[in-house]
Amino acid sequence: MLHTSLYCRSFPSPSHLRSLVLSSRLFPSVAVRTSPTLSLRRSRANRSIAMAATEDNRIKRIASSIRVIPDWPKPGVMFQDITTLLLDPLAFKDSIDLFVERYKDKGITVVAGVEARGFIFGPPIALAIGAKFVPMRKPNKLPGEVISEEYSLEYGTDVMEMHVGAVQSGDRVLVIDDLIATGGTLCAAIRLLERVGAEVVESACVIELPELKGRERLGDRPLFVLIKAKGV
Template sequence: MLEERRKVISDSIRVVPHFPKEGIMFQDITTLLLNPIAFQYSIEDFVEQYRDQQVEVVAGFEARGFIFGPPIALALHCPFVPLRKPGKLPGETVSAEYQLEYGSDKIEMSVGAVKKGQRVLLIDDLIATGGTLAAGVKLMKQVGGEVIGAGCVIELPELNGRENLKGTPLYIQVEKEGV
């Protein structure tokens, strides 16, 4: 059943050549979202993977982690915490910086959203170089959260993003070629 689900998930992801720039094979999850069965399979697969891991908080990255994270959090009966780009959250925030190909960026979350000792699951749609997920791990450590794992629909294994996670368990549903 798992392999059948993964095939439906994988087959529902559209590849857009040369987007956003020449040479990139963009993995478009909007077509997965247009397929209710594939979307349901994806959420159910994550929930089954993490159901017995005592997840206390699901944290999802702007923007596509906001699509997958909330239904996973609801199914696991825990809060969802949005991880956003700078200046998007009201009130006091805490941030972690990460490196991009050219320059750097930050992610932020509201102060107090994750408490010391809470078991956190990080969710995003895709892992490429792993910079965003690594920043999420760093951010959770800053506030005393315990990252029990990271989950992504897609992994681009040729970009070696797992290496940036430095041992954080990574669960992926499908591997694709992105470059």
């Protein structure tokens, strides 16, 4: 051991030290080791960077697959058409995957889909995270006994319903829809679920139209969206 230590000191230059390390078979006491903690940190950092880049690419793909139709259904409206997203299997899968990754470990027991486009995104998310899917429908669409919640619209009022007993007190619920505009529909869904004692963990939408201030209407209730877009 003494001989090896003295031998190391006799080669101060980096090139000689490198040669010595490469010859570690002759001098087994000389070793260069990477700190396990440092390696773990580097691995985690690289993984985080890769995940962020992947997520960014998925968001771009989703956004580019959504068609915008001006002046529909009335002048001045920039309609966000998700039917073109559904025609792109990769973009559609990206949207589902992003929601699943967010909610898979949050103890969600119910995914509540708001009519009608919440019925598109809700079931695959529910299946992936092991939750039941509950449709929240417009009046007179559900055949059994229902609980109802009336809510206001720009041009009047509407009603949302769900089956009695579909959601239990203590259920942890994710409310899903394709888009949040003024927030009236999501607010009604949340109130309906809270009336039966459920905990609404979060509401989630593919698209948000920020200028219509739906997020403000939700108050302190959490909202997650994939894309922010212009609707007017």
